[in-house]
Amino acid sequence: MKIKEYVSWQEVNKIVFIFDERNNDILKLEGLSADIWKKCVCENLSEEYLSYIEENFNVSRFEATQDKNDIINDLFTKEIIDNE
Amino acid sequence: MSNSVDISSFYNEAFKARQLGSLTIEVTSSCNFLCRHCYVDQSSNNFLEYETIIGIIDEARDLGVLDILFTGGEILLRDDILEIVTYAREKHIRVSLMSNSSLLTEDFVKSLSNLYISEFSTTLFSLDNEKNDFITRSRGSTHKIMKSLELLEKYKIPTRVKVPLLNINGDDYSLIEEYCNQHGFTCASSPVIFPRKDKGVEPLEHLTTNEQLSRIITSFREKDNDSFPIVFNKKERICKSLQYSLAIDSSGKVFPCNSFFYEVGNIFNDSLKNIWLESSKLREVQDMTNEQLNDCNDCIYNVWCSFCPGISFGENNSFLKCSFSAKRIAEVRYKCFGKEVNV
Numbered sequence: 057m058k059i060k061e062y063v064s065w066q067e068v069n070k071i072v073f074i075f076d077e078r079n080n081d082i083l084k085l086e087g088l089s090a091d092i093w094k095k096c097v098c099e100n101l102s103e104e105y106l107s108y109i110e111e112n113f114n115v116s117r118f119e120a121t122q123d124k125n126d127i128i129n130d131l132f133t134k135e136i137i138d139n140e
Numbered sequence: 141m142s143n144s145v146d147i148s149s150f151y152n153e154a155f156k157a158r159q160l161g162s163l164t165i166e167v168t169s170s171c172n173f174l175c176r177h178c179y180v181d182q183s184s185n186n187f188l189e190y191e192t193i194i195g196i197i198d199e200a201r202d203l204g205v206l207d208i209l210f211t212g213g214e215i216l217l218r219d220d221i222l223e224i225v226t227y228a229r230e231k232h233i234r235v236s237l238m239s240n241s242s243l244l245t246e247d248f249v250k251s252l253s254n255l256y257i258s259e260f261s262t263t264l265f266s267l268d269n270e271k272n273d274f275i276t277r278s279r280g281s282t283h284k285i286m287k288s289l290e291l292l293e294k295y296k297i298p299t300r301v302k303v304p305l306l307n308i309n310g311d312d313y314s315l316i317e318e319y320c321n322q323h324g325f326t327c328a329s330s331p332v333i334f335p336r337k338d339k340g341v342e343p344l345e346h347l348t349t350n351e352q353l354s355r356i357i358t359s360f361r362e363k364d365n366d367s368f369p370i371v372f373n374k375k376e377r378i379c380k381s382l383q384y385s386l387a388i389d390s391s392g393k394v395f396p397c398n399s400f401f402y403e404v405g406n407i408f409n410d411s412l413k414n415i416w417l418e419s420s421k422l423r424e425v426q427d428m429t430n431e432q433l434n435d436c437n438d439c440i441y442n443v444w445c446s447f448c449p450g451i452s453f454g455e456n457n458s459f460l461k462c463s464f465s466a467k468r469i470a471e472v473r474y475k476c477f478g479k480e481v482n483v
């Protein structure tokens with residue numbers, strides 16, 4: 057997974073803070089969203105993330121996909137999104 | 141994305157978790173300017189090796205660092221500074237740079253614009269070339285800095301112009317502020333001068349006069365850039381940022397912050413993680429509360445004072461004693477505004 061070059065991020069207290077340096081904007085992710093981000097970024101997951109989320113958070117595949125898409129927005133490179 | 145979140149929410153969480161969130165790395169102590177007020181020991185000529193800096197960045201990322209400030213000396217004296225910044229940005233760490241900007245080139249600034257750094261800070265003392273040259277001890281310094289500022293504006297690099305206020309330029313900040321407003325730069329002026337890192341007091345010879353200080357403090361207040369009086373709470377920690385910051389100098393020494401030269405470790409003897417988690421000296425300064433400030437507890441100026449343990453350490457070799465320069469500013473605040481506020 058490759059994050060866009062203008063993104064900065066760090067986790068603290070299980071909260072993920074994502075900084076869009078290009079637009080000077082900040083996103084705060086908690087719970088499921090934070091976990092999805094970390095799975096995508098740190099463990100290089102693309103397909104496995106859905107089953108991971110289903111197993112760990114008791115949500116449907118549809119909900120998980122929607123949530124991930126919300127997070128990703130334009131923060132990941134386009135080819136990664138296409139690869140899904 | 142949400143607009144309601146700001147960077148302080150990250151640091152509030154880092155404070156609660158005691159997580160290292162902010163790191164300053166002095167990549168060299170060498171500088172092509174010899175500024176009269178500078179806290180760096182200007183006879184030193186240290187450079188951290190590239191591999192050492194990369195190792196620090198890796199460790200910092202794992203420890204939870206969000207922001208790294210690369211400072212000097214003059215960072216642009218390193219041929220590899222762009223590679224270092226690129227590496228930190230590839231790790232998705234926020235990067236700020238502190239430079240005198242005199243060595244900036246268009247190619248460098250153009251490359252920087254693709255790295256999305258958070259801030260480029262530079263110092264400008266006066267728009268008067270003679271004054272600027274006198275303080276920097278470098279001929280043509282104003283012209284060089286202004287040319288660099290044009291490049292930073294052209295490539296839309298977020299830029300902060302710092303204006304250390306000395307007795308030489310104490311009345312010049314309004315013009316610089318006006319210039320910054322016209323060009324979209326942040327302007328940060330301050331009359332606070334730090335003793336030299338090796339405890340030399342020469343920088344303090346250039347403190348503003350009392351009359352200049354009154355004008356500066358009054359001007360800050362008129363611009364809502366002054367939040368005094370504060371509440372002096374004995375149970376509060378003396379400095380909140382010590383809970384989430386560290387600084388490493390170009391000889392590997394680790395300090396609680398870039399203005400507090402009390403050595404708490406050395407990266408050539410220990411890992412950053414061990415220093416952050418295990419240093420008893422670091423824990424000592426992190427745990428300090430206002431109650432330990434015996435000189436301040438009964439001082440009538442304490443609610444007007446921006447006490448800094450780092451400055452106190454530089455002035456007194458003790459971080460719990462009254463800071464002469466902080467008290468001086470507090471006295472001026474009290475004299476100027478004490479009557480209008482019922483404290």
